[in-house]
Amino acid sequence: MASDYNMMEMMISVAARFLEDGKSVAVGTGAPCAAAMLAQKTHAPDLVVIFEAGGVAPQLPEMPISVGDSRTFYRGVMAAGMVDAMTTCARGQVDYAFLGGAQIDKYGNINSTCIGDYQKPKVRFPGSGGANDFASFCWKTMIMTVHSKSRFVETCDFITSPGFLTGEGAREAAGLPEGGPYKIITDLCVMGFHEETKAMMIESLHPGVEVDKVRSETGFELIVPDEIGVTSPPSAEELRLLRDEVDPLRLVIGRA
Amino acid sequence: MASDYNMMEMMISVAARFLEDGKSVAVGTGAPCAAAMLAQKTHAPDLVVIFEAGGVAPQLPEMPISVGDSRTFYRGVMAAGMVDAMTTCARGQVDYAFLGGAQIDKYGNINSTCIGDYQKPKVRFPGSGGANDFASFCWKTMIMTVHSKSRFVETCDFITSPGFLTGEGAREAAGLPEGGPYKIITDLCVMGFHEETKAMMIESLHPGVEVDKVRSETGFELIVPDEIGVTSPPSAEELRLLRDEVDPLRLVIGRA
């Protein structure tokens, strides 16, 4: 087991392991893309990568800067368009998607739109982009983020993309298809969602992290099961692949 | 004035004259296609020809056999698909369309589906194909047909494609966009529709044809204005173009 990994490497390695072979994933730039690439190079060679602007199954020569740049369909099997990418999600053929945001609540709802008053916001963020669509359509959505109280909030200022909304039964009531948040991977732990209440719960703590640390960095009551595992850190092979093949320029993983 | 024309040449020449330059027309195989080609070679070089299967503005090397064969996009500016062709009509960018059918009533409604009981018809025809769509979406639809009592009927056994339905205001009430039948060109006469009632009326009689002949070949009461013109027969130039350039194999116009 390598000990000289950084938290970005940890998060990417953990995320990669959740991506099953023969499935498909809608990715953005950066860490999600790295996770998908790492999965392909380890246990999931048949993982299909789809970009929202239309790129399908590229042989990525390097990290894209944009989900619509030419890398996203470099030697891909198809360079389609946004409608094709999004409807592929809508009809149930995309298994995973990665999302990000400024705020996340305990049901996995995400704010990437604004802080403060909507019409004259204190801070304006990009808005949904394709995130709301992925969160609505894909079977399992994941988030990789740093763990802090300002990010994990009791109530989002604005729900840009749906998690489980208000919990059990709420997606169905709103008319959303089956799906929803699957895993939240932070620099402290891996979290999932309670099968019934759909509230966020700790699944494993990263090596050396205490439950209290997670609690203190979370703005709402987290479900803490009696038994919590320890997240397996990146293996030597995962690190090698990440550093040598996935992100040799260290644009995403930085320097360990 | 040439006198050695046949009725197909007459009908095609008349139809061609109704197609304005700088406009667009959705055509089928045969006579409509010949009319469009003739118009392009006479007064309407900028007439855009669109086929329902997706061909746009081909340089037709010969008459297509099918509205989806390779001639329909031969050196065209775009080989698209049916959705593109039909939505171009739906959003109002196709001016004319030609239709055909086994029965036509006085409001220009057309039957190309069946005679007799629907579930076990006496005669089954192809059905709508794209005709209902053209009749619904295009601004002005035209029909070229032989004139007979069995074809021009009081009531269609089945209304496949809409004319003016039950007359004034009926298209609007049904939810159809503005549009509807424009001209009916037969081997006896040219007919239009009354501005208010939307019922079929004679506009001009072909040379040598009497009103009574038209009446006797029409299964409903036709509006006959006091003044009826005489249809101009094909000019020598129209005949030359039709025979030498549009349809040199005489597949559509036959032998005069």
Add this chain to the structure above:
Amino acid sequence: MNVLDEGIGPLFMDPDPDKAREFFRQKSRAMVDKRMSAKEAVERFIHDGDYFATGGFGANRIPTAICHEVLRQGRKHLGYLGHTTTHDFELMCAGKCFDRLDAAYIVGLEARGLSPNARRYMQSGEVQVADWSNYAVAARLRAAGEGVSYGLTRSMLGTDTFKHSAAKVVECPFTGKKYAAVPAIWPDVAAIHVHYADMYGDSVIRGISIADYELARAAKHLIITTERIVDDSVIRDDPTATAIPFYLVDAVVEVPYGSYPGNMPYLYFSDEEHLAEWLRVEKDEAEFAKFLDRYIYGVSSFEEYIELCGGQERMEQLRKIENLVRE
């Protein structure tokens, strides 16, 4: 939902998008070798009672080899999508393969005339039918591919085509305009013929796509027949050209001249003599039965059919006609 009017036509397929999603959830996205024979593709993916659809436009870029196999393997009680169908429809009627039909264009062969046998079958009362317009069917397929349960069109309104469809009239919540809401349709299986594909199913169509883009995305199972199979590097060299990605595809069948006797743009024109022969022999049921025995039931593969129809020499003639080579 206020429904202002509704057709009385039968609705053969469930337009529930969540059931379709559940199906697509299970469908593999693995990039594996999907090459097989037409025989195997039909054995594996077309079953009695399935709802079947064919790509192309009548006698242009149609999956003839799959239709022949459906007849040879004696498939019955299919549902069938009669969308811009001509020779493919003629084939399905020849085998009396279907008893449920969504009809938009059937029994005709465009400028060539009407199929006597298809008319007999359709006039027999044996087939349960709903009528639609061509665009309405395309909109149904498109809705399915979009993962929604209905699409909208302003065509069909006010006509018997609407009345005998399974569409419903709804009102726009913004403008009050009326639309025919047409139910999404996810065919159980479709066959589409393409110019080239790789062994995973990534497929390229040259020329008009007709409604095959939509059909490929709506069909639960998809059989691709292709003029030739290419290395996937050919696909990856020009991903802009790909019309159908591998994850939609279940079977890839290499069938040179696979649209024969139909037209394949850029490669060969339709065999008008053979198509005329079909229409001629269909007039007499006994003669037609012998004809079918000779050309379809009595051969074991599409290659044999091509040989019976003149083989390479005839194909070369059709290539010249297609490419306007005057002799």
Add this chain to the structure above:
Amino acid sequence: MNVLDEGIGPLFMDPDPDKAREFFRQKSRAMVDKRMSAKEAVERFIHDGDYFATGGFGANRIPTAICHEVLRQGRKHLGYLGHTTTHDFELMCAGKCFDRLDAAYIVGLEARGLSPNARRYMQSGEVQVADWSNYAVAARLRAAGEGVSYGLTRSMLGTDTFKHSAAKVVECPFTGKKYAAVPAIWPDVAAIHVHYADMYGDSVIRGISIADYELARAAKHLIITTERIVDDSVIRDDPTATAIPFYLVDAVVEVPYGSYPGNMPYLYFSDEEHLAEWLRVEKDEAEFAKFLDRYIYGVSSFEEYIELCGGQERMEQLRKIENLVRE
């Protein structure tokens, strides 16, 4: 029509398909020479108060030259479609050109960070905003291109994105499923950058089309900027490749490097240094004003801008980056 819920966001454009049809009825379909300069195209087709949209995806295949002209010609009070916008949005904010905005992706430059000036503008309260998802906007454009007044999506449901949109929740007449009905949008004018086009406007895009297929069919007026103008025989040699036909197009502007500083697939990569410079200078309003004077207001054409940014030498570097030529 039963409306189950509706967003409170402003609806900037009339979704009446018959008004759009009336416009398109009048629009010429003549195949005429539409070549003109960016200056002329903006003078003729983009007016104060118009609703404007840009193609591409943020800093990929964007019509930069048209955006610069909009700033130089001082267009104000535009409506703007903030769909997958990044550098184009940054430009529109730099000129404070719009005061009505449909936002799906704005103020950000993806992995590059957020635009300080765009954020200032959006936080000023001067802009009336509705929020949407990317697909919802694509569905709005697609509906417009289909000649219908709304489209359907199951995204946005249950969220504040829906609440601050102008969408409405409707029920499927077949299944009872809920959908966000999104109003069709026909922008007054759009600009799209393409790889090549003929002088009539027939245009080819290589690589992903993003939502430009839909935008081209929705826009009332369409300005094409193109890397190069080709003879129409090039188009007619391969009509399968055409994404945008001439009858949709009002102006054809030849602009080599027209997506700079954005990426143009196969031709040149984005100029990350220049884009970073934008983000840096935007932090200080005075410095940003000087920067804009230097690069946009102080030049008379896009060609001058390219020269200021390093001209042919820099373009050659970006070509090598795009094509993975390692030095």
